[in-house]
Amino acid sequence: MRKPQSQETLSEKLKRGLLSFGLKSNLLRTHTLRQVEKGLYDYIVVENPERRPRQVQRLRFMAMKNLLHAGARGARRGLIGEKPLRMLADTFVGKFVMADPQKSKAFAKVYGFEPPSFLVVSPTERCNLRCVGCYAGDRSHQARSLEADTFRRILREKTQSWGSHFTVISGGEPFLYRGENSVDLIDIIAENADNYFLAFTNGTLITETLAARMADVGNVTPAISVEGFGEETDARRGRGTHERILRAMRCLRDAGVPFGISVTATRHNAERILSDAFLDFYFEEQGALYGWIFQYMPIGRDASFDLLVSPRQRLWMLERELHILEKTGYFYVDFWNGGVLSLGCIAAGRAGGYLHVDWNGNIAPCVFFPYYMDNIYDLYKKGRCLSHALKSQLFLDIRCWQAKYGYQQPPERVRNLFRPCPMRDHHGVAHAIVERTKAKPLNAEAAAAAEDSEYLMRFINYDHRLEEVLDPVWERQVRLYEAW
Template identity: 30%
Template sequence: MANTKREDFDIQKYMTNGVKRVVNDAIRATLSNPKESVFMAKFALASKKASDHRRKLEDQGEHIPPFLISSITSSCNLHCAGCYSRSNHACSDEAPVDQLTGDQWGSIFTEADELGISFILLAGGEPLLRWDVMQEATKHENIMFPIFTNGFFIKDKYLELFDKHRNMIPIISIEGDKEKTDLRRGEGVYDKVMQSMNALHDNGLIFGTSVTVTTQNLDEVYSEEFISDMSKLGCKAVIFVEFVPVTDDSTELAPGEDERIIMAENIARLRKDHPEMVFIAFPGDEKSSGGCVAAGRGFFHINSHGGAEPCPFSPYSDTNVAQTSLRQALKSPLFYHVQDQGLLIDDHAGGCTLFANRDKVESILNRELPSA
């Protein structure tokens, strides 16, 4: 599969260096927590072994990304404004139908481990509704599982699970202060998030936060006050996700070029001023990565029904992992043609290349695809 139109760009080397930075930052951030630091030291060795395996396969002509995003359920207890999952009908209030079982997700995790995938982001819907999948994930200590959760279900059994299995790390969504969080996520959500964060802190458990960055909260979520407050609560990672306007009436919330320059400057400042935390920007600086890293370059997305998609913001699929292996899914004709036609490096105005090019992705999918 063509990795990028830039023939001089080594995507495997770029992604490996990115993994090293995240792991090294995580080691530094957890030095004061003995249980976490022991796990991170072991995970550093496992991720190095996984990187070496991916490089070996790359040299043989097979590209394996280090990341996977798995939306393990379509169920969610919240109705957040501008939610992309509800907008593309990947999330609903109806009872889930034909979703992958816990055993099927377990098989996916096993193969991912064998291929050298080091990080599997568990999302939804609300992933903590799938206790069976969480149990499967605990069996794979070579993989780190960031769990993107709204925080409502972090109670006794999950506190115990996170204590026993340090590779399971809750990433709690927050929009800034109480006003902005409740405005987007619902009344009372901020207080519940604080309750969960305090419970994690009191039990000596690390966690991260996921912040959807908009033009309305940009100044606040990068502020020293907000980051320091999160740090004091025990937050060890902040993942900044650029808002993608899934509806026409929300385009003014999406950061533009000027805002993204400010965001990049803030990330650099925070990494310097807060060595006790890990900071990740998504999609981040696509120029340095030779373009978007979706569609198998750096990661791909599996929806709750097993569909292999370029990314959560590009919910199109021609391959289902319930009928094929993870390895074969990476050879998806859709992924190949998205990369081969340069859609991942195309100039665009928004924070998501494939969302901006969704008409082109649909066009590829709707015509008969030759094999990759």
């Protein structure tokens, strides 16, 4: 029997509202959405139990509201089938968004710190495209993949030990994964029905058959990589790629599988990927429910600082992204400029954050921080587990920097969360941590970057210019609002 509403905690009210969201009639769906919005605003902005800067909390509320509206929009338009909708409510919301804190508390008693909230796994290095600047590099002739049993064990460990029910899959191209006995990614996803999966994919392998399998398991959403429209996407990913992507999106719409887009921002496409025409095309015409922007990182194959967005472009992007967040209702978030939404860098297994396991079993702080100290196969041989990697000096040093930068600071001491990344926005910090901890590079490109003094100075100079451009925006957006 449900408690009377007056006796329900705010968390319980939110969970009840979120779990019923999308499973009712249109009228009740609208009513439920309004209730959930009010509960979120009261908790995140008004109560603000962790005493975060108020403007930070307001922006975080806007992002959560937009994500809720994305689900509503998808349900109204028939873009989400019955089982995917149920899994969104029961697994993504019920188990991840409104996670039971008991597992986290039990973990903290043993380890002395809270566990990450999710995991990123790149199960295979294989890819059918050769995109310029991809951090996965170009080793298709010797591509590696995680053993299926190891993949399974990683997922069960993080779910049972951390209480984590959300997993991100990257690559390589994840839908090329094949483990022992021809086990593929959908097989693994089906075995872990208590997790919700976000798979970053180039989209070219998504057929009617694969889309139907995704709809059948219900607990996966693909984020398809685009660089803009056809011209920009084909220029980086190969001729005909964009046409194949549009076919994939049609298959997903027809099958009722919710999907989003993943966009690499470069100096050449920054304005295009934030234009009204771009938003209309992918969010309205194609039916994408969410989008992620990953600013080009010069460290992979054929890395080039000429592709890096300039500090002035990044300022323009930030202002445009804030407008999109507050005025359009779209959930379209920049992994770097949007650091305010995650309370800063979430790498190295920070509470609320994640770590990355690649196809070799190497355990890195982040997909874009290609250095490591532990390997999952080595840990298992020693009788240890995935969580042991959280205690490596590399991870500890990064989490220490995160805490001092703002994550565990009072509002008046929180530094600029619009440039939160130690690897990209404070490269001198990342370089020093790698040297001090003697972390190993994931690949030859990372090894060359760590030893290249010119690379280091170019990044440090870039970060100084970025500081000059973005810090005044932080002061304007956050400090003045706090004073008010």
